[in-house]
Amino acid sequence: MNAIETRGLGKRYRRTWAVRDCDLTVPVGQVTALVGPNGAGKTTLLRILAGLATPTAGTATVLGAAPGSPQARAAVSAVDQTVPLYRHLRVAGQLAAARALNDQWDADLAARRLSALGIPTSARVGKLSGGQQAQLALTMALARRPQLLLLDEPLASLDPLARQDVLGWLMTCVAEDGLSVVFSSHVIAELERVASYLVVLSAGRIQVAATVDSLLDTHLALTGPADGVDDLYDQVEIVTAQRAGRQALVLARTGAAPPGWAPRPVTMEELVLGYLREPAARVVPEPGLEIVR
């Protein structure tokens, strides 16, 4: 079963398509990084998957169920980028409300996590710092014991130490419970450590959707003469080429470097930035990895 499956998914706000023609398949057990520039449609896609928005076109399923259906709601946890909480409540009241709203609720997990974070249950939610509120929202999302976790910019309000801590905790949950995670973020360097699947959204369309390993295995950063770039197009599939004086740095989809070009493995950040610089370049989902120009 796939964690996420969309076919021709589209969402239009008035005359603007936030997400369009979105075909995406994410297998279960993956930690998926959803990246894209501002306004690319990441939040819209996540809200559709969370059942918070209805698609204008196409279909979507999460863990085989329609988003927003009782089955999907029971299995999917989502934390919106607005960190929706009842800020007038105390932390204990917020937890009690969450417990009342769910069949499955791991009160021990929530208590241990909040205790470890030093968030007092007597504190009013609205008085917590932005980072603490995000931590509370994440804690409640995981205390539901979901099979799929959708996180929209969960790390944005956290300090670097807290980000590492959250990512580490998420990885533990993935390893122990087989949790699937999709999270959007602008901090690509942090995603690189944890993501096993990469989805790049650009202008509402899926630009890249593949496992990180397959992408890193099939792409190389090539350094060589700037005047040789044009000839290189005939030899390898080029995603982007940046010229700096007489040198050129090329992101290419190839397993081996052509003569005269120095290869090195690409980082995920280079890969993502390369594709974002060239919105026309696209890696369609496996098995048919190809660059469509």
Added chain:
Amino acid sequence: MTTLTVLRMTRATWYKHRFSVVGVPAVFLLAALALFADSVVQRHWLSVHHLSGCLVANATTGGSWCRSAAWASLSSPSQTPNVIAVAVLALPVLAGLFAGVPWVAREFESGAFRFTWTQDTGPRHWLLGTFGPLVLLAAVSAAIYGAAAYWWYQVAQWQAGTSIWSWRWSSFELTPLSIAGWTVLTMALALLCGVLIRRVLPAMIAFIATLGACAYLSQTWLRPWLFGIGTAVKQVSWSASAGWPPSTTTYTVQTWLQTPSGQRVSGLPAVNNVSAWIAQHHYTSWVAYQPHNHLIWLELARNGILITAAAFAVLATVWWLRIRPAD
């Protein structure tokens, strides 16, 4: 949609909105207590002055003697009771305005609904589980409040120097049933405005405008229309029809003259002795009226209409949530 999920949502509502859950009924019950206490004091005064019989809505025990007693004991009839009667009807509106509308609209405005909707509960569970308890509690406490208001107004309208007449708009609408029905409608409209507009202040303004239109229609169209349904028709003497109704328990809808062939006479000639003129032409005088035993049925019908309107408002809200859940 399972009952269990709605109950679960209701429990969560207690955690989220306990002040409103307690506050709305508390305000109704406090107002009821105030009206009840005032009524007890007034009734005691009437009892001391041997005027308790004046509170019976009947011409033979009430009527002119009671009015004289009222005018004698009060320096002048006070309009305050009628003003308070309007205020009594305004309380459900205030409950809808300051509890109902913000309850829903603030969830959208703050984005907190995204928390609830991504738990095991969905929008419809949220709607029924969140708002259902408030409507239920408000309706029950409003009914108690209505009972107190009805009891209080029996004294109050005497105090205002008017006879006890159940068909007066204020009497008709100050019953437990009427106030409960009115409260349910205000809450349903608060819900609709909150979900449609999703911003607290604009939703409050829309609510007041919508409810104002409903109140206007209720007074100018619904009540007159209802009072014209199923009337009893009776032939009376011309002199009796002029003084109709013979008791304070009936409501005259229409009086008219009729020719021997059954046609209605339009207009009266400018003659000195109308009775003689009527007798000379063998005209008969008729009256269409609502007898007292129709009152409860008309009240039930009015409340049925209010509840139906409230049900439509809730259905419209559910439909709107379905086509436009969050975005």
